[in-house]
Amino acid sequence: MATGLREGMAAIAQRGLMQTQEETLETNKKSNSLYIGIPKEISFQECRIALTPLSVALLVNNGHKVIIESGAGVGANFTDKDYSEQGAQISFSKKDVYDADIIVKIAPPTLEEIGLMHKGQTLISALQIGTLKEANLKALLHKKINALCFEHLRDEGNILSVVRAMGEIVGATSIFIAAEYLSSAFGGKGLMLGGFTGVPPTEIVILGAGTVGEYAARTALSLGAEVKVFDSSIFRLRRLQNNLGSRVFTSVMQPIVLNKAITTCDVVIGAVRSEHGRSPCLVMEETVAKMKPHSVVVDVSIDQGGCFETSEVTNHKDPVFRKHDVIHYCVPNIASRVPRTASYALTNIFAPILVDIGDFGGLMNMVWKRPGIREGLYAYQGHLTNKDLANMYNLPFKDLELLVVSNQ
Numbered sequence: 105m106a107t108g109l110r111e112g113m114a115a116i117a118q119r120g121l122m123q124t125q126e127e128t129l130e131t132n133k134k135s136n137s138l139y140i141g142i143p144k145e146i147s148f149q150e151c152r153i154a155l156t157p158l159s160v161a162l163l164v165n166n167g168h169k170v171i172i173e174s175g176a177g178v179g180a181n182f183t184d185k186d187y188s189e190q191g192a193q194i195s196f197s198k199k200d201v202y203d204a205d206i207i208v209k210i211a212p213p214t215l216e217e218i219g220l221m222h223k224g225q226t227l228i229s230a231l232q233i234g235t236l237k238e239a240n241l242k243a244l245l246h247k248k249i250n251a252l253c254f255e256h257l258r259d260e261g262n263i264l265s266v267v268r269a270m271g272e273i274v275g276a277t278s279i280f281i282a283a284e285y286l287s288s289a290f291g292g293k294g295l296m297l298g299g300f301t302g303v304p305p306t307e308i309v310i311l312g313a314g315t316v317g318e319y320a321a322r323t324a325l326s327l328g329a330e331v332k333v334f335d336s337s338i339f340r341l342r343r344l345q346n347n348l349g350s351r352v353f354t355s356v357m358q359p360i361v362l363n364k365a366i367t368t369c370d371v372v373i374g375a376v377r378s379e380h381g382r383s384p385c386l387v388m389e390e391t392v393a394k395m396k397p398h399s400v401v402v403d404v405s406i407d408q409g410g411c412f413e414t415s416e417v418t419n420h421k422d423p424v425f426r427k428h429d430v431i432h433y434c435v436p437n438i439a440s441r442v443p444r445t446a447s448y449a450l451t452n453i454f455a456p457i458l459v460d461i462g463d464f465g466g467l468m469n470m471v472w473k474r475p476g477i478r479e480g481l482y483a484y485q486g487h488l489t490n491k492d493l494a495n496m497y498n499l500p501f502k503d504l505e506l507l508v509v510s511n512q
Contacts, residue, residue, distance in 0.1 A: 137284055138168040138462050141204025142192075144176040149420050151179030151443035152209040152450060154228070157186040159455035164191030166459055171367050173201045199478035206461070208454060211238065218243045224485075226467050227251045228454065231482060238497050242495035244483050245499075250467055251483035257453065264475075266460060268315055269449040274438045275319025275375065278402045279327070281438070282308070282371040285400045285424065292431065293398045297326025305330045309365050311411055312352070312375035313340040316404055318347055320373050325350065332365050335376075337465040357386065367394040374403040374411040383408035393428040400431045408438035471504075476503060 107312050128437050140163065142155055148183035153176055155163075160170050171193045184194045195201050209211075213221070218240060221227070227244070231253030244251050259265040270471045279297070286296035286306065306329045310317045313335035320343065323330050332353040335341050341354040366372055366387060372395075376383050383405040392401070392414045403415045413425045420436045420441060425432050439446040457470075457477065458490030464470040473476045482490035487502035495502035 119288060136462055136465050138163070138458060139205040139244060139456060140170045141201040141207045141208065142167060142170065142176050142219070143198060143201045143209055144173040145179070145210055146214065146217075149218070149437060149440055150211050150441045152210050152446045153177045153180050153182065153443075154210055154447075154450055154454050155342040156180075156447055156451045157167070157182060157190045157192075159193045159451040161190035162455055163458060166462060168458070168462055169193070173197055173202055177447075179440075180447040182444075182447075198209070205259055206458070206467075208458070210450070212240065213244075215240055215243060218247065218249075219248055221249060223247050223249075225249050228254060228457075231255055233493070233496070234332040236493075240489075241483075241493065241497065241499075244309045245486050245488060248483065248486040249483060250481065252467075252477070253482055254450075254480060256452070256480040256482075257457075258479055260476070262476070265453050266450065269453065270439050270446065272319045273442060273446055274404055275316040275321075275324040275331075277438055277442055278309070278316070278320050278373050278375070278404055279323040281433055281441075282373065282402050283398045285433060286370065290424075290431075291398070292400065293370065293396075297324065299330075306371065307369040308332070308371045308373065309369045310373045310375060311333065311335075312373075312377065312405075313337065314375065314377055316375035316377075317373070318344050319351060320375060323479030325352065329371075334362055334365070334370070347416055362386070363391050363394075365470050366391055369399070370396065371400045372412075374401070374405045374415075376405050377409045378408055385409070385411055387412045387414055388413075389413045389428075392430055395428070395430050397429040398431065400433065402433045404438060406434040410434060418506055476510075 143152065160433050163170055165477050172187050174194050174196045177187060188194050199220055206226045207221065210230060212230050212232050213227065225370060227249050235287045254266040257265050284290050286292040286295045295306055297306045308329045308331050310320050310331065313333050316352045321333055323333050333341065333344060334355050334357055336357045338356065345351065345354060376386060378384065392412060402413055403410045404414050405411045406415055406417055415434045416425065416433060417426065417436060420435055423433055423435050460470050464473065471481055481504060482493055484504060488494050488499050489502055489504040491501050
């Protein structure tokens with residue numbers, strides 16, 4: 105009987121083995137674990153930070169390691185505790201931070217900071233061609249740093265993502281700045297931007313119909329101001345009208361029409377950008393001298409030289425000066441006036457890129473598959489891959505796609 109029981113159990117077991125089984129497939133191993141360093145910014149009045157605590161949490165949850173220099177987030181009102189609670193390692197040593205494989209920062213690195221970097225490291229930062237020094241560029245190439253500038257990063261819609269985000273913030277902020285300096289608390293006329301029943305609205309002239317001009321107009325209209333926009337391009341003016349969804353006064357840069365608008369308005373926002381070199385000087389000193397007393401000029405283009413003849417570079421601690429009884433606000437880095445908001449905007453761009461670098465198994469794998477990211481890579485393994493930079497400094501240029509193919 106025992107023998108029969110054993111035979112029966114064996115038969116049941118055999119039938120179980122013959123049943124359909126789950127197939128065991130090979131799974132892709134988790135992406136490369138990244139070691140990301142966030143140093144404290146040392147550039148003058150640069151208060152933004154590349155990653156917020158929540159973005160650090162995202163990266164840590166994806167298996168990456170993040171080291172942050174103590175105090176790096178203070179300018180944007182993020183404490184070391186905020187970062188450590190999300191899994192970041194806090195270091196009091198700048199050298200330890202620069203030992204990371206990927207350095208993410210806002211301002212371009214100084215020669216001193218490049219000296220702390222190691223061969224073959226990856227750098228994500230601004231490039232700022234207008235102030236770039238040849239010695240810094242050669243130092244990056246000498247150390248074979250793979251350098252990615254975020255000004256040239258493009259998203260899936262072929263939009264310069266960081267430039268667009270900062271333009272939106274700067275455009276809106278420029279109107280809030282103008283509102284402050286129109287008030288009597290800051291020596292202005294004592295005006296509000298918006299009009300009320302029986303009270304005419306404040307008149308605002310905006311030079312430039314790009315992203316900054318569009319968001320300046322959008323903000324001014326929402327506050328009830330009367331807006332006039334000037335630009336040299338009919339295409340940009342038409343695009344601005346369509347994006348705003350409402351009709352505003354627009355005009356090309358006709359000198360007579362422009363000068364009349366400026367001399368009768370309360371606020372002028374200078375938001376004209378140049379693709380290469382200095383921004384055009386559109387408003388002469390004699391026109392500024394004819395403006396209403398206590399009017400406000402906000403020259404957003406000051407980082408490219410400014411579009412007012414009377415503009416002079418100021419800073420966040422001493423932001424304004426008066427000339428011909430007109431208040432001039434000429435701070436180059438307006439986004440650092442609202443560093444927390446700007447940091448949130450930047451981290452929304454940088455965090456997904458860092459996650460993708462890990463998922464693709466390295467920077468070059470991602471660059472090869474993402475043309476928008478490829479455009480931002482200006483130095484690769486000791487080669488200069490940005491043609492404009494090569495021409496500017498008379499340095500040899502290497503085509504990035506050929507370099508990537510040859511190294512595969």
